[in-house]
Amino acid sequence: MIPLCVPKGQESVALRCGATWSSAEGCHVVEALPLIMEPTSPLLGFLPYRFRPDRAPPYVRPWMVPQPLWGWNLRALLAKADWDTVRRWAYRRAGYRCRICGQRGSDYPVEADEGWAYDDARCVQTLKGVVALCPRCHEVRHWGRTMATGREGPALEWMVFINGWSTEDAQNCAQAALQEWSLRSARSWTCDISWVEQTFGLPILPDARERAAARQKNLVGLARQTYYGKP
Ligand SMILES: [Zn+2]
Numbered sequence: 479m480i481p482l483c484v485p486k487g488q489e490s491v492a493l494r495c496g497a498t499w500s501s502a503e504g505c506h507v508v509e510a511l512p513l514i515m516e517p518t519s520p521l522l523g524f525l526p527y528r529f530r531p532d533r534a535p536p537y538v539r540p541w542m543v544p545q546p547l548w549g550w551n552l553r554a555l556l557a558k559a560d561w562d563t564v565r566r567w568a569y570r571r572a573g574y575r576c577r578i579c580g581q582r583g584s585d586y587p588v589e590a591d592e593g594w595a596y597d598d599a600r601c602v603q604t605l606k607g608v609v610a611l612c613p614r615c616h617e618v619r620h621w622g623r624t625m626a627t628g629r630e631g632p633a634l635e636w637m638v639f640i641n642g643w644s645t646e647d648a649q650n651c652a653q654a655a656l657q658e659w660s661l662r663s664a665r666s667w668t669c670d671i672s673w674v675e676q677t678f679g680l681p682i683l684p685d686a687r688e689r690a691a692a693r694q695k696n697l698v699g700l701a702r703q704t705y706y707g708k709p
Contacts, residue, residue, distance in 0.1 A: 481580035482506045482524040483610075484573040495521040504582075505575055524573075526580035528640055535641040538578050540621030540655035543594065544662035547603055549693030550669045551592060555686040564678060565590035568608045576612035579640055583613040591616055596662065604670040615640070621655055626704050 484492045484506045497506040508521070515521060515531060522530060528537040543550075552561050574587050582588055588610035595604045614636045617624045624633045630652070637648040669690075674680050683689065 479507050479509060480529050481526065481575055482508065483526060483575045483577060483580065484524050485571045491520050492524055495519065505573060526576060527578050535643065536651065538615045538618045538637060538640050539651050541619045542621050542655055542659040544659065544667050545698060546663065546667050546694070547669055548697040550690045552671065552674065554690045554693050555671060555682050556674065556680060557683055560680040563680065564608055564674060569610045572610035574610065576615050577609045578611060578615045581612045586613065588612060589616045591619055601665050601667045602670055603667055605673045607673065621652060626701065
């Protein structure tokens with residue numbers, strides 16, 4: 479059974495695609511993928527990434543923000559009400575299910591994950607979108623925080639399960655992400671979140687840079703305490 483990410487208002491479209499409502503799952507589901515699926519089928523848009531025939535693993539992997547940009551997230555750069563607008567938009571368009579695996583968490587069904595792209599030639603981190611993820615997929619993405627909280631084991635297991643990998647595959651992927659993070663963290667980066675303004679017309683706070691820089695300093699201090707026991 480495959481859980482679907484059906485936004486409110488799209489229920490009838492999902493039903494026409496062969497979906498049924500599952501009370502047990504609390505969402506629309508399909509029993510299995512159709513043998514043939516047209517690229518234009520609306521079902522494709524409802525499928526979590528790991529079930530989409532046009533996608534291949536890895537569906538979830540660590541995606542680490544370089545240390546100079548720690549804290550440069552929408553929570554810090556936007557007014558609280560504006561960040562709420564963006565993240566709730568992401569939740570609604572995923573039908574409050576994880577876009578990667580279709581599951582949801584017990585305390586918080588989904589969390590908002592910022593999709594950053596990295597231009598290593600120009601050292602620019604660019605926001606490409608915000609998606610709803612379940613806590614388990616989200617903790618794989620935020621590998622640094624996951625390491626700091628001692629959650630590597632469950633996160634590796636989740637990577638194995640979602641990507642259909644061996645444990646060694648998952649360990650190699652996490653190791654490669656750390657090496658990439660280390661190389662990127664040695665350089666100076668700028669952050670481009672113009673996607674928010676273009677998509678929602680929402681402004682960045684006037685003191686956003688100062689707030690983000692203060693946050694970055696604070697987070698680096700916390701990491702030093704965690705790993706080296708000194709500020
Ligand atoms: Zn998930």
